[in-house]
Amino acid sequence: MPLSLGSRVPRRLKATLLASAVSVCLVAASAPAEPLGVGDRLFPYLGNPGYDVSSYDLSFTYGGDNGKPLQAVTTIDAWATENLERVNLDFAHGTVDAVEVDGLPAEFTTAGEDLVVTPKIPLPQGSWMRITVHHTSDPVPEKGRDGGWVRTADGLAMANQADAAHLVFPCNDHPSDKAMFTFHVTAPDGYTAVANGLPAGVTRTGGTTTWTYRTQHPMATELAQVSIGRSTVVHRTGPHGLPLRDVVPTEDREALEPWLARTPDQIAWMESKVGTYPFETYGVLMASVATGFELETQTLSLFEKKLFTEPALPRWYVESIMVHELSHQWFGDSVSPGTWSDVWLNEGHATLYEALYADEKANRPLETRMKAAYGASDRWREAGGPPALPKPPKPRQKIGVFRANVYDGAALVLYALRQEIGKPDFERLERAWVLAHRDGTATTADFERLASVIAGRDLSAFFQAWLYGEKTPPMPGHPDWQPAPPPRTAKK
Known part of the structure; x- marks a missing residue:
């Protein structure tokens, strides 16, 4: 651990302090690595x-x-916020061949799901470091574990939410540490690669092509997206000249166009609610994959192609799901959760705007959906915890923390808040929220404080009951709404 010793320190004392510092480093470095x-x-x-x-x-x-496995190189630029003899990175599904720190070879080992790196020279607080990891990235999932790379009919895509980015690349895999991203993806000719952000170059060499993409806004690791497939990229223009690009299987290009063409109007609708779209581009990635979910990866939302090809699904429903993922670009992507307990802010808002869109565009009343949610809310809280205090996920459970309590249950909280403070103040709150925390992270406490400021009164009692209570409070403006009784069990 380097020390800054002034010239006035006696030589003997300086030597003693340096020896002590080296001793501390050796003791720390000899301790077992731990996650x-x-x-x-x-x-x-x-x-x-x-x-x-x-x-x-x-x-x-x-x-x-x-x-x-894909061959991969991950380079991380970071600031040391404390003195570091070791640096832990999240990485759990690949083979590490070599690690360098500031250009020098570094020792490394694993501990739990961490890659633990020991640089040759300890890193003092405030120093800049560059860590380069040469590794593989395995598209074959671990048995019983989902997330990371997902195999599509013609290649790969990513689904990293909530805790799976480190199955793809070494990282600081938590939304509280957002960063800029550059992607270089090399694939055989005949494939197309697309990633978050805007294109920054294409090179072709001996039967392969390398695509480069860069983000212009910081991003959480769980929102990273790389699509590799026999795809077509469809370009169009959105509001204010926003460049849009969609990625679809080439053979389905024409059939999917009516859905792709809806995006500009959907963005304009969202902007009318919460303000200007927060990123440099947007588009949908329609993949031939069965994930069981859609995903709001930043600037390029992942959708199962079958959502758009299943004739039994009504048009209004499909469009409302598109708006759900679009609204996440504001709520969850631009404004990311400070902790995963704050995920209700992501999913509650996306569900609310999904429901508002269906209300305004398809005559599916918001109040009807919220009344149904109110009836089920107590059961959701019992099963998954209150919206802002979700129960921890069970190990290797696919659904994780993404239960009904943080979707419709959290949208119900926002609807109750709108009832409590009035629609005009609620709309001011929404615009102020995404503006105040754009490109950053925010917590439930931050939302409560801003809501109280906008409303001009202390709302802590309201939020305590609605976000943390085991039972659903009375709905403002709807005293007749009642939780549904628990289901009756058959007698033995």
Whole structure:
């Protein structure tokens, strides 16, 4: 641990202090490596203390649909926020070949789901560091575990929410540490690669093509997206000249166009509610994959293609799901949760705007949906916890923390808030929220404080009951709404 010793320190004392510092370093370095975390209540070993990532530079080389791991290089630029003899990175599903810190070879080992790096020279607080990891990135999932790379009919895509980005690349895998991203994706000719952000170059060499993309806004690791497939990229223009690009299987290009054409109007609708779209581009990635969910990866939302090809699904429903993921670009992507217990702010808002869109565009009354949610809310709270205090996920459980209590249950909280403070103040709150925390992270406490300021009164009692209570409070303006009775069980 380097020390800054002034010239007035006696030579003998300086030598003693330096020897002591070296001794401390050796003791720390000889201690067993252990997994660390930032103390998230729901994912205690996600993220790592001691540094703040500024940027990721990710290189992936895809060899075609052979199931083999991708060759990869991850470069992380970060600030040390404390003195570091070791640096823990989240990484759990690949082989590490070599690690360098500031250009020098570094020792490394694993502990739990951490890659633990020991640089040759300890890193003092406030120093800038560059960590380069040469590794593989395995598209074959671990048995019983979902997330990370997902296999599509013609290639790969990513689904990293909530705790799976570190199955793809070494990172500080927690939304509280957002960073800029650059992607370099190499694939055989015949494939197309697209990633978050805007294109920054294409090079072709001996039967392969490398695409480069860069974000212009910081991003959480769980929102990273890379699509590799036999795809077509469809370009159009959105509001205010916003460049839009969609990624679809080439063979389905014409059939999917009516859905793709809806995006500009959907963005304009969202802007009328909460303000200007917060990023440099947007688009939908329609993948031939069965994930069981859609995902709001930043600037390029992931959708199952079958959502748009299943004839039994009504048009209004499909469009409202598109708006759900679009609204996440404001709520969850631009304004990211400070902890995973704050995920209700992501999903509650997205569900509310999904329902508002269906109300305004398809005559599906918001009040009807919220009344139904009120009836089920007590059961949701019992099963998944209150909206802002969700129960921890069970190990390797696919649904994780994404239960009904943080979707319609959280939208119900926002609807109750709108009833409590009035629609005009609620709309002012929404615009102020996404503006005040754009490109950052925010917590439930931040939302409560801003709501109280906008309303001109203390709303802490309201939020305590609605966000943390085991039972659903009375709905403002609807004293007749009642929770549904628990289901009756058959007598034995």
